[in-house]
Amino acid sequence: MNFETILGKVDFLEFLRxxxxxFLLSCSVTKTCEIPNISQAGIPGKLYLTPTLDAxxxxxxxxRSLPDIAQTPKGVPTPALITRAxxxxxxxxxxxxxxxxxxxxxxxxxxxxxxxxxxPSESITAGAKIEAxxxxxxxxxxxxxxxxxxxxxILAETIPAGTTTANATAKALGYECDGYFxxxxxxxPSDIKNETIKKALDTIDKNDDIFEKLSKVSDNMIxxxxxxxxxxxxxxxxxILAGGTQMASVLLVVNSILKSMxxxxxxxxxxxxxxxxxxxxxxSNIKAILEQLDFPINTYASExxxxxxxxxxxxxxxxxxxxxxxxCGAALCYATINGLTKEQITNKIxxxxx
Amino acid sequence: MNFETILGKVDFLEFLRxxxxxFLLSCSVTKTCEIPNISQAGIPGKLYLTPTLDAxxxxxxxxRSLPDIAQTPKGVPTPALITRAxxxxxxxxxxxxxxxxxxxxxxxxxxxxxxxxxxPSESITAGAKIEAxxxxxxxxxxxxxxxxxxxxxILAETIPAGTTTANATAKALGYECDGYFxxxxxxxPSDIKNETIKKALDTIDKNDDIFEKLSKVSDNMIxxxxxxxxxxxxxxxxxILAGGTQMASVLLVVNSILKSMxxxxxxxxxxxxxxxxxxxxxxSNIKAILEQLDFPINTYASExxxxxxxxxxxxxxxxxxxxxxxxCGAALCYATINGLTKEQITNKIxxxxx
Numbered sequence: 001m002n003f004e005t006i007l008g009k010v011d012f013l014e015f016l017r018x019x020x021x022x023f024l025l026s027c028s029v030t031k032t033c034e035i036p037n038i039s040q041a042g043i044p045g046k047l048y049l050t051p052t053l054d055a056x057x058x059x060x061x062x063x064r065s066l067p068d069i070a071q072t073p074k075g076v077p078t079p080a081l082i083t084r085a086x087x088x089x090x091x092x093x094x095x096x097x098x099x100x101x102x103x104x105x106x107x108x109x110x111x112x113x114x115x116x117x118x119x120p121s122e123s124i125t126a127g128a129k130i131e132a133x134x135x136x137x138x139x140x141x142x143x144x145x146x147x148x149x150x151x152x153x154i155l156a157e158t159i160p161a162g163t164t165t166a167n168a169t170a171k172a173l174g175y176e177c178d179g180y181f182x183x184x185x186x187x188x189p190s191d192i193k194n195e196t197i198k199k200a201l202d203t204i205d206k207n208d209d210i211f212e213k214l215s216k217v218s219d220n221m222i223x224x225x226x227x228x229x230x231x232x233x234x235x236x237x238x239x240i241l242a243g244g245t246q247m248a249s250v251l252l253v254v255n256s257i258l259k260s261m262x263x264x265x266x267x268x269x270x271x272x273x274x275x276x277x278x279x280x281x282x283x284s285n286i287k288a289i290l291e292q293l294d295f296p297i298n299t300y301a302s303e304x305x306x307x308x309x310x311x312x313x314x315x316x317x318x319x320x321x322x323x324x325x326x327x328c329g330a331a332l333c334y335a336t337i338n339g340l341t342k343e344q345i346t347n348k349i350x351x352x353x354x
Numbered sequence: 355m356n357f358e359t360i361l362g363k364v365d366f367l368e369f370l371r372x373x374x375x376x377f378l379l380s381c382s383v384t385k386t387c388e389i390p391n392i393s394q395a396g397i398p399g400k401l402y403l404t405p406t407l408d409a410x411x412x413x414x415x416x417x418r419s420l421p422d423i424a425q426t427p428k429g430v431p432t433p434a435l436i437t438r439a440x441x442x443x444x445x446x447x448x449x450x451x452x453x454x455x456x457x458x459x460x461x462x463x464x465x466x467x468x469x470x471x472x473x474p475s476e477s478i479t480a481g482a483k484i485e486a487x488x489x490x491x492x493x494x495x496x497x498x499x500x501x502x503x504x505x506x507x508i509l510a511e512t513i514p515a516g517t518t519t520a521n522a523t524a525k526a527l528g529y530e531c532d533g534y535f536x537x538x539x540x541x542x543p544s545d546i547k548n549e550t551i552k553k554a555l556d557t558i559d560k561n562d563d564i565f566e567k568l569s570k571v572s573d574n575m576i577x578x579x580x581x582x583x584x585x586x587x588x589x590x591x592x593x594i595l596a597g598g599t600q601m602a603s604v605l606l607v608v609n610s611i612l613k614s615m616x617x618x619x620x621x622x623x624x625x626x627x628x629x630x631x632x633x634x635x636x637x638s639n640i641k642a643i644l645e646q647l648d649f650p651i652n653t654y655a656s657e658x659x660x661x662x663x664x665x666x667x668x669x670x671x672x673x674x675x676x677x678x679x680x681x682c683g684a685a686l687c688y689a690t691i692n693g694l695t696k697e698q699i700t701n702k703i704x705x706x707x708x
Contacts, residue, residue, distance in 0.1 A: 059365070059368055059369075060363075060364050060365055060368050061364070061368070062364065087371065087372070088371075088693060089693045090372075090693050091371040091372025091373075091691065091692060091693060092372055093372045093373055093374075094372070094373070108365055109363065109365040109366070109369075109622075110365050110366055110368075110369035111365070111368075111369055
């Protein structure tokens, strides 16, 4: 099991081989997830719980705010299973939770939950009503002050309907997007998504500046982490953005903000790591998104898939029903640079499903 | 291979997943071990050497103060084999020895041996003659001042006949004990033990205070570590008490001392970790001991057993001939939260036996 280099060179990830990582899970809720059928990342009607349950499961292997592990209608289990399996096989030395607007606080002790007084954002169909500048500032400050004993940070996300807000964000900022954005569905519910994005873009006034646009069509995860990425440059913290098109959108926001202030970024200590299900997805194109950045970004995709498994719920991943989330792509890259095998990971994940 | 949560929640141990540990081995001799057949933790007539040999073997994989690894008459090898095997597979970042009254100093270089000017204690049948208050104070000070770069400390013990002194200690302090205390024997030599405990309790005067009682019936390991636990609360050091009913007795002493001075303890950064052989032992009941504490204590037992081994000496563990010691239960829990498998551990231990 290896990883593919999509952009840049192997050196960044190779340098991190064998080094210690802190896993930061950004958890957020956008009420966009209440639009029927917009996402399959969780239990219909209870998608707002998904980030809470993902955090609980990653940390404790237990879902405490609900009796069962979040499953999609077709029974695709949360990618938190993958991220947790790797934590059991070769633990991240630290897991911390970023509460970027949760409905329900995860029931976990000892693990650090960073609170920033951020509320779930509204649906982007009627304006997300995010205090974008304030959220960005909070991310910036957190990034400037964040310290770790570990050699790098894996920055992951869990926010249902996040690919929709990510797509709307990119489009509002003027990036080429058509056909580039991913979905948790195999048959991307493009009509619902496109309709939602269209409604979101309609809320934008042509005179809106970047932050006004973000306030209306984005989500807390993207805005906060754009700040985090910029802020953490002061210490040259090594950060792996753990995700697919949503994390690509974080970088687009960074790019737009820098452009607006004629700023520059040293992106040499940043990378994006995702899954094969994203890199090989025919209905999205993460490379095309990232190539629009004015700075280079090392980008990798794990080669892991469920070809060694016969479990029907897991095979759905290979069929395109789930692709990314809870940093599973970066976790799989981390697994590779720490010597784990595809077999070990497959067996461990299967052991969770019984 | 996982661990079972006996008391509390999984969170404490889950939080420590992937984190660095210092291993502290408390080594002590009570002349109670000279009573024939009271313990099988070592070579008959030379049980006083066991803690010395355990320390040597854990640190160096060599027994220097005697040609062979301490074996019991039936050939049950010391649990130091387990603790050492895990150290080879996923090393503790530091091992330090606490000399709490050794007859023979371990012949090891570089490893820190903390000396406290403590002598082996006398047999409890005629009064152990321990300066209990002084020993407790030494533990308290050591705990207050102890510093580590690691995120937690595994505090283990090796003291032959220690379950007898632990039982006597608990009984002298008025706790319910009948059938709760463990033995290194499968067929617990209850007559010898009970007779010894009875003789010990006979030395107590009804007007004796806690420390006077401890002076007569306890051992240096228990008294010192009760101090260590209380002292180390000032820095909120995360400590895993690595052992079975003996470590439970340390907590009972902490409890009694606190009660006598109307004190309280924040036990949230403490846990006790032991083996399956203890948690499933039908002749003892560690849970019942710990439930008598006035503070909560996270308690875990590794699920490890020797079901993957055919080695007759190791199978004796599964038959109940050895159950705990040299922190092997906590070492096995540490193995789990660092991604080791039952197979790896079994193979490594077998490799020691040839």
